[in-house]
Amino acid sequence: MSILKFPVTENDHWQGNTAAKIELVEYGDYQCPHCGHSYPIVKAIQEIMGDDLKFVFRNFPLSYIHRQAKAAALAAEAAALQNKFWEMHDIIFENQGRLEPTDLFSYAQAIGLDLEKFRHDIQLEKILEKVESDIESGARSGVNGTPSFFVNGKKWEGDWQNKDAFLEYLQNQ
Secondary structure: OOEOOOOOOOOOEEEEOOOOOEEEEEEEOOOOHHHHHHHHHHHHHHHHHHHHEEEEEEEOOOOOOOOOHHHHHHHHHHHHOOOOHHHHHHHHHHOOOOOOHHHHHHHHHHOOOOHHHHHHHOOOHHHHHHHHHHHHHHHHOOOOOOOEEEEOOEEOOOOOOOHHHHHHHHHOO
């Protein structure tokens, strides 16, 4: 069984209770259809589990398959510099079929970002380094596809598409 080699830190993006008994880490690709399918499942699980779940998202763009995935990850990280990571994360997944640069800037405007700052920030080396750091941490933790989930540091090998089974597993940890 693979384990999460890089523990969650303050550099990660997370939602929920920091002291939750369950920490769910997803390595995802914004253009991956499977990640698009997992998005509402994770949202539903978050709603049901409430304070018992801390959800962490890490970028794992499969650029060799999904040519727009890395740009989407960079856009989410640039939005994070304006404290709007989750808003950008959500709007990208909710519009997964439209990830051209003009679309990403349209989403930035829709969520209320300062567009000049966004235009500048999306090109910053530290944004690229954050995405590459996520990719490296995933690769070293045994991620070989997306979405990949880790539950309290252990890779989930079960069927995440079966929301009820995934939820039951999480609730019994």
